[in-house]
Amino acid sequence: MSEILKIKAIQEVVNGVTVYTGWVEGKKVRDVAKIVHITRDGEYIHGYQRSELPKHIDSITDYVESKNSTILANLVIGFNNTVTFEPIMPGSEFGYLYVPYDPEKPSSELPGAIVDGQQRSGGVKNSHHDSYPLPVSIFISENEADYVQQFLILNLGKPLTTVQLNALALYGDIYKPPALAEKAFPLSLCEELGFRNPESPLFGLIKSNGNKDGIIAESSITEFVVNVRRQILSTLDVRVYQELDDKTKQEFVQILINFWQAVAEVFSDDWNNKSRDMKRTYITHGTSVIGFSYLCRHMLRVFQTPSKNIGNESVLSSELPSCKFFVKELSLIKEHCHFSKGYWTLGLARNPDVQDLPYSRRWNDFQNTTSEKQLFSTNILRLYEIQKGWREDYPIYID
Known part of the structure; x- marks a missing residue:
């Protein structure tokens, strides 16, 4: 009553x-x-x-x-x-x-x-x-x-x-302290990729508030966005992300979609076997996601430098890098990647007893830590540079 x-x-x-x-x-x-x-x-x-x-x-x-x-x-x-x-x-x-x-x-x-x-x-x-x-x-x-x-x-x-x-x-109409406001941009793109845009290869896959069934950690995708942000803004000829309007923000999102569509296409077997437990493939593990962010950033530089990218799209022929552009670039390293079997040859361990001791890691032995992400990213960038013909094979020394 x-x-x-x-x-x-x-x-x-x-x-x-x-x-x-x-x-x-x-x-x-x-x-x-x-x-x-x-x-x-x-x-x-x-x-x-x-x-x-x-x-x-x-x-x-x-x-x-x-x-x-x-x-x-x-x-x-x-x-x-x-x-x-x-x-x-x-x-x-x-x-x-x-x-x-x-x-x-x-x-x-x-x-x-x-x-x-x-x-x-x-x-x-x-x-x-x-x-x-x-x-x-x-x-x-x-x-x-x-x-x-x-x-x-x-x-x-x-x-x-x-x-x-x-x-x-993610609340738009409230005052946020600067540190929280800085988090809002990559999180808003996570929302777009994981929940709002069904054309995104990451749609429904990001583990976030209210989506415990997601298989990719939200923190990994926000770190991906932060790592590629500056290069994408440069591609769009925008100085800082606060200056993005509706059109350029959508173009920002489209570049991310194009890249992940290319990942899903080039590494289709791994992508089709992705799961939360990572037992069949590490393609969506946090370490791999961050490695892909460094690749994406490097490839965007290539897109903006036509002299380094003869035979593929560039700013001279396309307004935005398409999925086809990323597919061609990622295909260069496909046979050298080991997301579900085998070993990654990572470099040479510093060992006082054995000179130039080869150092490798089984495909599913990476941990989601800063040092592991850096190790993986450095190696996958090395593979890309070698396949592009910019460098001869060179050693990475690991302490």
Whole structure:
């Protein structure tokens, strides 16, 4: 049965935004305000909260049930427009917020959302107290971006999970600190390649928020984008990624699609055998993905230097490097790559007892670490340079 929960509050206008500060019955917070966890609905990401921490909630409950306990840190709750404020007298900043209260309502229909304080509210709700007031700061908004913005500002100094940071970076209408804003561009391209563009060879394959069945780590694709970004921008004659418009951003995406289509075509047997466990091929392993990023960057330089690319597309004949261009370049090293069998001959190990000791690695022995990625990338670039005829075979020394 629907009732009304009255919250004693003080109204204040801060920088044009009306906010309220007061006290709420802590045992009833979860009955009027939901927890908005990160979810994905197709190409769209919603929410911002991580999963609850049962041990943290239990420790708060233990504290709440101790003698003379009190919680002084404000919860932050956003309510929709069904919540109203009535001053105790006309013009007064003191009054009550009237909140629709129905404990039987499903979480999705509650009028509020807890922006900060999910663990505290859970700890109080689980306690033996009949009543336990909590301090609260409240705003009223129907705009999800307002909730996300408040969550981000309140948690800037806290160790947010990678999943949370990536989801927050993708919200377009909120202020982001520079470090988070820098993450937004490669993540937005991940979204385009993995969830929005069905023509992408990576469509549905990127493991991301709400897509646990993906087989390629999101971090590997964002690192790929960062590695090739400068060269693609140069190809598009754009100085920095912030200057991309809708047309040039789509061209940026198309170059990435063309490259990965070429990978899927040239290494078709491996691509068709790709899986999450990497037992049949390493073609989508993080080390391989980063190796491909260095190849892509090198090939884009070739595309922009016609004198180094006689017999294939260049800026003189094509506006963008096509899939056909990348296929021809990748085919040069196909027979020297070992993504599913055999060994990669990586170079020469520095050994005081044996001069020029050959160093190799089985196809599935690479680890997803910075040093391993660098080792793999250096070797695959060496293979490409040799096949292009730019260099004779040369040793890579490995400590």
